[in-house]
Amino acid sequence: MTRKLSIPDLVAEAWSLAQRAARPSLVLMLALIVAGGIYTFAVGPGSAIGDAAPAIAALVVFVVGIEFSLVVYRAMLETRTGDRLRLAHANLAIYVAFLFVGAFVGFFLLILPGILLKASGRVEIDAETPPDVVQAALIDMLPTAYGAVLILACVAGAAVLFYMALRLLLIGAATVATGQTLVFRTWSWTKGHALRLGLAALVTHILPFAVAVLVNWGLRNVWGDSALGAFLSGAVGMALLVPFLLGGHGLAVAALHRLHPETATTE
Numbered sequence: 001m002t003r004k005l006s007i008p009d010l011v012a013e014a015w016s017l018a019q020r021a022a023r024p025s026l027v028l029m030l031a032l033i034v035a036g037g038i039y040t041f042a043v044g045p046g047s048a049i050g051d052a053a054p055a056i057a058a059l060v061v062f063v064v065g066i067e068f069s070l071v072v073y074r075a076m077l078e079t080r081t082g083d084r085l086r087l088a089h090a091n092l093a094i095y096v097a098f099l100f101v102g103a104f105v106g107f108f109l110l111i112l113p114g115i116l117l118k119a120s121g122r123v124e125i126d127a128e129t130p131p132d133v134v135q136a137a138l139i140d141m142l143p144t145a146y147g148a149v150l151i152l153a154c155v156a157g158a159a160v161l162f163y164m165a166l167r168l169l170l171i172g173a174a175t176v177a178t179g180q181t182l183v184f185r186t187w188s189w190t191k192g193h194a195l196r197l198g199l200a201a202l203v204t205h206i207l208p209f210a211v212a213v214l215v216n217w218g219l220r221n222v223w224g225d226s227a228l229g230a231f232l233s234g235a236v237g238m239a240l241l242v243p244f245l246l247g248g249h250g251l252a253v254a255a256l257h258r259l260h261p262e263t264a265t266t267e
Helices: 007-022 026-043 045-049 053-077 084-120 131-141 145-167 171-178 194-218 227-240 242-259
Strands: none
Touching: 007 053, 007 194, 007 242, 026 045, 026 053, 026 227, 045 053, 045 227, 053 084, 053 171, 053 242, 084 131, 084 145, 084 171, 131 145, 145 194, 171 242, 194 227, 194 242, 227 242
């Protein structure tokens, strides 16, 4: 049976669930903020410690992020089910899927500008062409029909990845709710609902993410180049992403309640 999703109801429940999960996840939220600061320190001044520092810091962010997601999903679903290893497995499967698809999309978008520049005849591109010449030619090409093709290709590539994210939205929530690693088995549950989920995601995902990025960009010159500045930059950036994380988890659970209610049972 096809269920019609109400976008206002989805958004309202998502933020209600986010509010419910905020307090139980507070400690891990703070840990995630600290982990974000450690990561930016590791890829900046901390990289002098050793080549492995960024990778270790990224692993710390991943582990803390999985624990944060588990606590948030449990609070939203009002359940004690869920397994951190299964949730980590599900998240890694998503990353691999996006890496695989993103590699094809990215490769196409990397070679397309060169093809369009040659077709437009504006500049001769070869391996020795200076990057600033290529960049200037691309900017000059954008107002033309060739530029429109490039822009449409970029939009199409982003749309493919966004569509995938919407169709796989329920993975984390379903994995915690069932105690099983669910990845592509949830694909069919969102069939026919991508548009409405996407419109709801404008409020729960894209808006809070855009605000976080803009505020963080506005603060880019505040922290300086010191080790403390690098840490604060990452920590504040992660703190700004908390509404995006809670709202995103909330939308996943709200959608699970409607699209596969037999899975989203509570204990």
